[in-house]
Amino acid sequence: MAQRSILFADNPILRKKSRRVPRLTQEIQALIQDMWEVMRAARGVGLAAVQIGVPLRVIVVEIPEDMDDPDAGTSLALVNPELVKVSREVEEGVEGCLSVPGWVGTVPRHVEVTVKAVDPRGKPVRLKARGYLARVLQHEIDHTEGVLFIDRTTEVWPVEEGEEEQEEVRAAGKKV
Ligand code: ZN
Numbered sequence: 001m002a003q004r005s006i007l008f009a010d011n012p013i014l015r016k017k018s019r020r021v022p023r024l025t026q027e028i029q030a031l032i033q034d035m036w037e038v039m040r041a042a043r044g045v046g047l048a049a050v051q052i053g054v055p056l057r058v059i060v061v062e063i064p065e066d067m068d069d070p071d072a073g074t075s076l077a078l079v080n081p082e083l084v085k086v087s088r089e090v091e092e093g094v095e096g097c098l099s100v101p102g103w104v105g106t107v108p109r110h111v112e113v114t115v116k117a118v119d120p121r122g123k124p125v126r127l128k129a130r131g132y133l134a135r136v137l138q139h140e141i142d143h144t145e146g147v148l149f150i151d152r153t154t155e156v157w158p159v160e161e162g163e164e165e166q167e168e169v170r171a172a173g174k175k176v
Contacts, residue, residue, distance in 0.1 A: 004034050004052040006042060009100045009148060018048070018055040018144040021079050024122050028058065032077050032120055035060045044098050046136045048143030051099050057081065059140040063133060071133040078117035078125065081141055085114035093135055095149045096159070105153030109135045 007014055021028055031054055039047040039060055049058040057080045065073040089111040096104040113134045117125045129137055139149060150156055 004038055004054075006038060006047075006051055006098050007053055009097075009150070011099075013053055013055060014050060014099055014143070014148065015146045016050065016055045017146050018050050018057045021056050021058060024079065024118075024120065028056075028079070029120060031056070031058060032060065035077075036062075039098075042098050046140045047098065048140045050143055050146075057144045059137075059144065061133070061136050061140060063136070069132050071129070071131070074133060076127075077120050078115065079120065081115050081117035081137070081144070083113050083138070083141055084116045084126075086110040087112035092154065093132075095135070095139060095153075097139070097149050100148060100150055102158055103150070103156055104159055105149060105156035107135075107139075107149050107152050108154065109138045113137060115141070 031049060035047050035049060035052065035058065038052055039045075039062065045063055046059065046061040049056045059076075059078050059081055061074070061076045061078075063069060063071045063074045087110045090108045091111050092106050092108050094104050095107045111134065112128065112130045115125075115127050115129065115137055117127070119125050142148070142152075
């Protein structure tokens, strides 16, 4: 049962650089479980541990199965994720954030990224992602550096009340 709630943008913890996870303890496994619960309850597609007040380098990402995207159905829990390679090609897309409710903005992101991490069992992972999944990964890894999408946005605007959907990140023209 997740008893953790999502922190909002005015909370200084969100501006902290998260620490690396030294060991995959039971506490870390419990944290990951809580993160899945909080993210799904909020109908997000990603969440970083710092968003629930734990400044450790842990992220979860889940692209909904019913989304019209090549990576639909992808679920990832990554510990100590880092971008090891990024494409020169950048594209703009619309993002929102569970920590910045009510606002979305246009954010330029690398089209393709390679991420190095370990999975929850401690197995090294090296993953190449494109498009929307690459965008979500960059958004979540930014959180581990204390960076919010509003720091990178070229334009930001409020979403109409009632129209708002609590996704962590969404791409323009895609209903998540
Ligand atoms: Zn976010």
